[in-house]
Amino acid sequence: MSIVLGPHQYGKAENRIVRIYRDSPRHEIHDVNVSTALRGSFDAAHLVGDQSDVLPTDTQKQTAYSYAKEKGLESIEDYGLVLARHFVDDVEPVSGARIEIEEYAWERVLVDGSEHDFTFLRKGQETRTAAITIEGKGSAQKAWVIGGFKDLVILKTTGSEFHDFLEDEYTLLQPTSDRIMATSLVAQWRFFSPDGSFGDIDWEGTYAGIKQIMVSTFATVHSLALQQTLYEMGKAVLEAYPFLAEIRMSAPNKHHFLYDLSPFGVSNDNEVFNADDRPYGLIQASVLRDDAPDAGPAWTIAGGFA
Amino acid sequence: MSIVLGPHQYGKAENRIVRIYRDSPRHEIHDVNVSTALRGSFDAAHLVGDQSDVLPTDTQKQTAYSYAKEKGLESIEDYGLVLARHFVDDVEPVSGARIEIEEYAWERVLVDGSEHDFTFLRKGQETRTAAITIEGKGSAQKAWVIGGFKDLVILKTTGSEFHDFLEDEYTLLQPTSDRIMATSLVAQWRFFSPDGSFGDIDWEGTYAGIKQIMVSTFATVHSLALQQTLYEMGKAVLEAYPFLAEIRMSAPNKHHFLYDLSPFGVSNDNEVFNADDRPYGLIQASVLRDDAPDAGPAWTIAGGFA
Amino acid sequence: MSIVLGPHQYGKAENRIVRIYRDSPRHEIHDVNVSTALRGSFDAAHLVGDQSDVLPTDTQKQTAYSYAKEKGLESIEDYGLVLARHFVDDVEPVSGARIEIEEYAWERVLVDGSEHDFTFLRKGQETRTAAITIEGKGSAQKAWVIGGFKDLVILKTTGSEFHDFLEDEYTLLQPTSDRIMATSLVAQWRFFSPDGSFGDIDWEGTYAGIKQIMVSTFATVHSLALQQTLYEMGKAVLEAYPFLAEIRMSAPNKHHFLYDLSPFGVSNDNEVFNADDRPYGLIQASVLRDDAPDAGPAWTIAGGFA
Amino acid sequence: MSIVLGPHQYGKAENRIVRIYRDSPRHEIHDVNVSTALRGSFDAAHLVGDQSDVLPTDTQKQTAYSYAKEKGLESIEDYGLVLARHFVDDVEPVSGARIEIEEYAWERVLVDGSEHDFTFLRKGQETRTAAITIEGKGSAQKAWVIGGFKDLVILKTTGSEFHDFLEDEYTLLQPTSDRIMATSLVAQWRFFSPDGSFGDIDWEGTYAGIKQIMVSTFATVHSLALQQTLYEMGKAVLEAYPFLAEIRMSAPNKHHFLYDLSPFGVSNDNEVFNADDRPYGLIQASVLRDDAPDAGPAWTIAGGFA
Secondary structure, three states: OOEEEEEEEEEEEOEEEEEEEOOOOOOEEEEEEEEEEEEEOOHHHHHHOOOOOOOOHHHHHHHHHHHHHHOOOOOHHHHHHHHHHHHHHHOOOEEEEEEEEEEEOEEEEEEOOEEEEEEEEEOOOOEEEEEEEEEOOHHHOEEEEEEEEEEEEEEEOOOEOEOOOOOOOOOOOOOEOOOOEEEEEEEEEEEOOOOOOOOOOOHHHHHHHHHHHHHHHHHHOOEOOHHHHHHHHHHHHHHHOOOEEEEEEEEEEOOEEEOOOHHHOOOOOOOEEEEOOOOEEEEEEEEEEOOOOOOOOOOOHHHHOO | OOEEEEEEEEEEEOEEEEEEEOOOOOOEEEEEEEEEEEEEOOHHHHHHOOOOOOOOHHHHHHHHHHHHHHOOOOOHHHHHHHHHHHHHHHOOOEEEEEEEEEEEOEEEEEEOOEEEEEEEEEOOOOEEEEEEEEEOOHHHOEEEEEEEEEEEEEEEOOOEOEOOOOOOOOOOOOOEOOOOEEEEEEEEEEEOOOOOOOOOOOHHHHHHHHHHHHHHHHHHOOEOOHHHHHHHHHHHHHHHOOOEEEEEEEEEEOOEEEOOOHHHOOOOOOOEEEEOOOOEEEEEEEEEEOOOOOOOOOOOHHHHOO | OOEEEEEEEEEEEOEEEEEEEOOOOOOEEEEEEEEEEEEEOOHHHHHOOOOOOOOOHHHHHHHHHHHHHHOOOOOHHHHHHHHHHHHHHHOOOEEEEEEEEEEEOEEEEEEOOEEEEEEEEEOOOOEEEEEEEEEOOHHHOEEEEEEEEEEEEEEEOOOEOEOOOOOOOOOOOOOEOOOOEEEEEEEEEEEOOOOOOOOOOOHHHHHHHHHHHHHHHHHHOOEOOHHHHHHHHHHHHHHHOOOEEEEEEEEEEOOEEEOOOHHHOOOOOOOEEEEOOOOEEEEEEEEEEOOOOOOOOOOOHHHHOO | OOEEEEEEEEEEEOEEEEEEEOOOOOOEEEEEEEEEEEEEOOHHHHHOOOOOOOOOHHHHHHHHHHHHHHOOOOOHHHHHHHHHHHHHHHOOOEEEEEEEEEEEOEEEEEEOOEEEEEEEEEOOOOEEEEEEEEEOOHHHOEEEEEEEEEEEEEEEOOOEOEOOOOOOOOOOOOOEOOOOEEEEEEEEEEEOOOOOOOOOOOHHHHHHHHHHHHHHHHHHOOEOOHHHHHHHHHHHHHHHOOOEEEEEEEEEEOOEEEOOOHHHOOOOOOOEEEEOOOOEEEEEEEEEEOOOOOOOOOOOHHHHOO
16 A cells, blocks of 8 residues: 555636737727646656646746737637647646636726727626636647636526425425525536537627526526426527537525515515525536537546535 | 713614515516614613613514515615614614615516516626614604715726826836726715705616716726826716715725736737736725715714724 | 815725744744825815825835834734824825724644744634824824724623513514524724823733633623623723723624424424524624723724725 | 436535534534535426425425434534435435535633633634535445545745746746745545444544644645645645545645835845735645545535536
8 A cells, every 4th residue: 555646736826817909999808817727747746846847837827918918818718728728738748737717797888878998897797707628739639618607696586486395304395386586507518529629619609699598598487496497598508509518507596585574464475585695505407418528527627626 | 980881883784685576567676785773872781781772683674674565665765764764763762773775786687689577687796875874853853865886896998097196215106107997986975955854866866877977987087096087976976966965985996907928028018917906006085065064973884883 | 066075095905914023943923914094185186186295005005015124013003103103204295194904813833732933824713903093293193093803703602691672563582591692793992092102002912911801701791682791891891901992892693593493303402503694683882981082083994984 | 419417416505503512511512514415316307397306405404403403413524424324315316415514613712711611712714624425225325425624724934945847938937945835725535434334433533633734744844845745744644544545635825925125225034025815826636545445426526516
């Protein structure tokens, strides 16, 4: 028996890069949070403190900022692919790279009813996400791209039921045929590229389309359970986009409890609720094509680490 | 010399009330966080633990929820006034009440281009606020109403300079004639009501108008300092609304530092920035009418406590 | 009627300064978060964007870091006094300064039972605070010093009652003679210095003493209300330290609700609780000497701004 | 090609259970945050909204609270095993369960130098964690137990170098032979039980021992890289506890940058630092026995979901 080094990676997390395009009077803004992680045989750094194969995390940072200008930063999926490929292709000891990106949306301020050229308000609640993984050198290289969002806070005031569930001796919950259903949705979808280049995907249009489909489906499906709503949302997305292999959703059931006003002689016909903090239900589900290619390391967050 | 009880108050903080109006198929939602605080002679509770003058914080909570139905919850300023007056008018030992409210905005989901009747997305970033103070009983009763918002995140990519500042031996800052200016604005405005009733104010229209004026002014004023921009924003608001006595603004200068790409031979003409976290400049300014009535306890947050 | 500039101030918030003393093998660490704010006649900056009287917030930052070495950073009250006096004494347009400081405590790691010379763990939960205000130049200069802590999380599992309270038609709360009492205490005490120099106060010993008195009193007072416990804590502190003019406390009543296990035939004699998040009671009280000197601007947080 | 349901699970997250033992005048407190997740064939709930196999998340909550009394809540690993086995053994459609627990530590208040019987202060910074996974029914049942902590904030003011690293055209970092090294450590260790019962493990003693070994090793290893320090910490833990199969660590390199005081003519010999927020290095490494049994689903957080 002996003790050995297991999986490991290292990088620079949360580079807060803001990229302005100002080639015309109408500026564009891309506001992102980029985390890099490199994988490879960095055993010497761990075992004897030898850094000769270790590209500093500071260098990873410098590269991320410089690439925002050199290579551009428009779609985060493209930027992430270029950055990840650079680390694997150009840094000899690096066998794999993972780039995780969050993007914060801005919308133009309206002045006298017209969009302003260079002033913006932070938009909405949700954060767009991407996770790009590259493994292998040369012709053996493979790429995986995941898009997504988090913190999409959505609520319906009716059109949601929950009843006829399994009961045991600890079951106190009463069935309901009309409740508020609310969540702060995390969704991640895995792109499929037959030739591995991801060269022809309309990243921006796809993002907008997926979000609209998910939001519309949440609204229009009469829900018998959050599980059912999630499945229908995922199914509708996969049906619309054949280049998506799967979608994963994590949905806290943000409980809104009907407040009991009967002690005060006040009726409450689903009008006054307490928005509770904790605990909350947590529903997690994935929907996939049955011929989806293998996910490989696509979902491995930070090399298997929480 | 003796040791005595000083100012004190107590209440129930952060009641997360969600009020749905569902009288028609097109539901409305008001999503608020209500904090109550009562003032009066509660000396016995402190000195000898005698609660006979203390209306429990739980009762304050029950009242806040029940009033959302009994009295309605549309404009938070109206709701706060009604709730505060109840505590002062109807609970004998209470001589003053302060209600602080946050409101979270929602917007309707679009389905096939039409607004959905009962499904909503959390909207924007800013939180609307109100603080209502009532003091005194009967004809001696006075009221103060403050409206506002917080976390309005706004940024302009140009149109901001900073130079010709005071220098001393610790001054390293370089002047600039073109920088990003960004803040997460807190603004609070104090309403003035000649008869103290606040009966004829269009709370919703005023809120929308103030926000639009502030955002437009931020966009269109060519800024020589954040101080100047804030003053112009406040002045424009007071000019538009004669029933506002003053406005206070607190604006973190969210620094976006131009990233130095010159070591890599890459130009950076205000294109790539690092969005820094801490430290940040913090600019605070108020604008008022020179004949504004006295603010009294309007601004006293939680009875003088942080 | 005209519109005018009201109270204003500006500074650099949240400078995260870490000061190491390494004059002997046994290092010392002071880990602080310093916010500066300057007051004076900065009207030109607001009205016409003229910065000639404005010492940049960047300069304030540089000074705060340099003074940590030049003047030393041991007791935060001393450091704050020196820094505040510098801004008022040495920068002509500045008439007042406020320095707010948080200090994070560290404790030495134990290795083989002995304290290590230069390795530390973050200690405890509470953050020590100070707020120093200087106003006026030369012989007219006055100083105010507030010490304190926040986030002192304390709980007792018994020895707390609540009953015989005022009831109205919204009162549902049941009286109790045995409950958990828990809070996350904020306390701030105002020092009094007859000659205004604060020259002979043992800042470190006083802090440790106040904390011990407050914690002991919380433990040993049989509580009929959180108000009573707070008053006794404040009174004991003022009795022990004659150079304290007053103490202010803000105490969320962190509710621990007894969980109803009776549906499962399980007894629960104050053994299983739900630690609730929101809403929470919020009790705020001050205790002072009846001959306490005027507080002046000591408590004015950020110039009257929230 | 068809679209199908993939991996899924559901449960109740963040049950904030506080368990008091009061059988003697000296009370004990266990303060935990419990999340449950059930796995099985819940296809009907997703596909057609049929809940007949779904034990409500509310029931999972009720069970978690009731078990804190019925079965006791002392070591979180034991409590998690009992709760997970109940769901798998006693609820027919459930084939697997995962229980994740955080525990917040408290220490007794000192009164006149003695530990108080029933008053406690929140202790330290780190949160203890556990993750228990049970899969399979009857004799095929298997169990995995992970212990750990997060937010252990540790810093050394010297004894850390970083140099002789790989350089490319984006490398600006200067080598150093003396720097602050600080992290907020997350560690998780996987227990090994030959008979799968985990019956003879001293959970409390092991936790205290692992923490002491890690902290001591961080202090005493002269560090050439955070990677090296982490490896030595993990190796020391595995050498001390033969019933641990592996340990995983995630360590943000909390940068403390030496502040440049030279423009002011002030020396700074590793005395004044800026504690930076973002970005930060992130080093992740695992150490394991080369004969460690397979991890199975032990590390699968929330069924593969972030």
